[in-house]
Amino acid sequence: SPVLQINDLYASVEGKQILKGVNLTVRGGEVHAIMGPNGTGKSTLASALMGHPKYEVTGGTALLDGENLLELAVDERARQGLFLAMQYPSEVSGVSNANFMRIALNARLGEGHEMPVLKFHRELQKKMKALSMDPSFAERYLNEGFSGGEKKRNEILQMTVLKPRIAILDEIDSGLDIDALRIVAEGVNSLRGPEFGLLVITHYQRLLQYIVPDYVHVMMQGRIVRSGGRELALELEQRGYDWLKEELGIVD
Numbered sequence: 271s272p273v274l275q276i277n278d279l280y281a282s283v284e285g286k287q288i289l290k291g292v293n294l295t296v297r298g299g300e301v302h303a304i305m306g307p308n309g310t311g312k313s314t315l316a317s318a319l320m321g322h323p324k325y326e327v328t329g330g331t332a333l334l335d336g337e338n339l340l341e342l343a344v345d346e347r348a349r350q351g352l353f354l355a356m357q358y359p360s361e362v363s364g365v366s367n368a369n370f371m372r373i374a375l376n377a378r379l380g381e382g383h384e385m386p387v388l389k390f391h392r393e394l395q396k397k398m399k400a401l402s403m404d405p406s407f408a409e410r411y412l413n414e415g416f417s418g419g420e421k422k423r424n425e426i427l428q429m430t431v432l433k434p435r436i437a438i439l440d441e442i443d444s445g446l447d448i449d450a451l452r453i454v455a456e457g458v459n460s461l462r463g464p465e466f467g468l469l470v471i472t473h474y475q476r477l478l479q480y481i482v483p484d485y486v487h488v489m490m491q492g493r494i495v496r497s498g499g500r501e502l503a504l505e506l507e508q509r510g511y512d513w514l515k516e517e518l519g520i521v522d
């Protein structure tokens with residue numbers, strides 16, 4: 271069963287210190303949610319873990335199954351089973367959605383274990399159907415001309431194809447109407463099990479009604495300042511963040 275251990279992680283963007291000592295452990299079978307005001311470093315945490323070149327880790331460690339993720343190249347992190355659904359997925363011209371996913375999947379399965387092409391396409395169509403995606407999306411260029419909601423669905427499609435061991439979903443709910451949200455959540459929940467650990471970043475309690483977390487964490491000023499169960503998300507929805515800032519003596 272996988273385990274992601276983040277210890278005292280510091281990261282900076284363009285010379286500005288954003289993460290200031292993040293501690294978090296996500297195990298297989300668990301769903302963790304990170305909430306928090308805008309600009310507090312949630313996406314920075316996701317990008318730093320994935321190895322985005324703009325985000326420089328300046329301290330601490332991140333281990334996946336005991337192996338130092340921070341020493342691995344981006345594609346090696348993916349091969350180890352780490353997946354990130356980005357807040358703003360990028361468009362890639364010239365590569366079809368299906369080919370992109372097949373290459374990524376085969377890289378993850380490893381040489382000599384590639385999935386036969388026909389089997390891949392059959393399973394892809396099945397998964398697209400489950401996400402109510404039009405079959406034509408397979409042959410379109412990656413994310414090109416996709417609406418915000420379509421990009422989000424596509425991120426979840428990629429995740430269900432790749433079956434990561436640890437996934438991070440950054441604001442997967444933004445731009446989704448309630449029906450799309452339910453469909454996306456079902457796709458996510460279909461992966462839940464002892465071999466899958468999930469970290470969801472969201473502003474809204476609403477998502478957490480569909481993807482029910484075991485733990486809720488609040489990030490402020492680059493660190494996790496409060497952790498609790500799912501009731502913490504409800505409290506934040508009702509009371510906002512100011513009371514917590516006051517309690518913690520945070521001035522911004």
Ligand code: ADP
Pocket residue numbers: 283284288306307308309310311312313314315324
């Ligand atoms: P959140 O996801 O919690 O809203 P972010 O991690 O996106 O916050 O941003 C944290 C801080 O880092 C913000 O002040 C933001 O402006 C800055 N930041 C994040 N990404 C970049 C970037 N690529 N270039 C410059 N500043 C960035």
Ligand code: MG
Pocket residue numbers: 308309
């Ligand atoms: Mg934000």
Ligand code: MG
Pocket residue numbers: 312313314357440441
């Ligand atoms: Mg963000």
